[in-house]
């Protein structure tokens with residue numbers, strides 16, 4: 668099987684700081700991959716490079732067999748890379764339905780009929796459990812539901828790769844449980860790359876885990892391998908985290 672995503676020597680400098688440092692990374696289709704590491708390790712910068720929000724200082728990114736290093740973000744979305752970021756980006760004064768519709772209309776220009784757009788939007792809302800809130804203003808949804816709405820906005824793009832940056836932050840325990848089930852369901856027909864600080868969520872969900880520290884990938888393996896890795900424990904899984 669060939670990887671869906673491969674980065675080679677991927678680096679990004681901010682002034683004198685090398686936020687991502689020579690990342691060699693690959694992701695197989697259908698995987699749920701967690702990216703972990705201490706604050707400031709470069710995780711968000713890394714996924715921002717993958718989705719094209721920022722440009723690399725060095726290195727290459729291959730997606731589905733094509734070199735996407737120089738492609739702008741919107742073209743990567745069209746190839747099937749969707750993402751949600753830490754900061755909620757829903758439009759508070761639009762309904763949940765309109766938020767998802769906008770996400771589709773803004774990014775996909777494949778001449779979908781209105782009927783097809785509607786069906787896709789409703790499917791994304793029902794997969795995330797929001798169908799009965801479709802008409803509510805996004806700003807009136809609970810924080811947890813706003814996070815789910817963002818995932819719906821990504822799902823409506825029918826992504827091959829869905830990137831989630833700290834999706835469980837601020838969710839209740841019950842919402843986290845629902846989220847874990849949702850990601851498993853999404854992974855039946857997409858690949859999921861998830862930055863997550865909640866270790867029980869990581870250990871439950873991830874097929875494999877990649878660990879960043881100070882911009883570098885310091886370890887990669889199954890949840891059991893990562894848990895047993897001493898370098899990882901030192902860098903990250905200190906007593907405070909497990």
Ligand SMILES: Nc1ncnc2c1ncn2[C@@H]1O[C@H](COP(=O)(O)OP(=O)(O)OP(=O)(O)O)[C@@H](O)[C@H]1O
Pocket residue numbers: 681684686704705706707708709710711712713
């Ligand atoms: N736009 C930017 N300009 C300058 N420095 C930046 C910028 N974005 C990130 N950095 C720096 O790059 C480093 C990596 O940041 P990044 O947000 O990728 O880490 P992270 O692992 O996602 O952290 P967290 O877990 O806190 O979200 C940090 O030192 C950060 O301050």
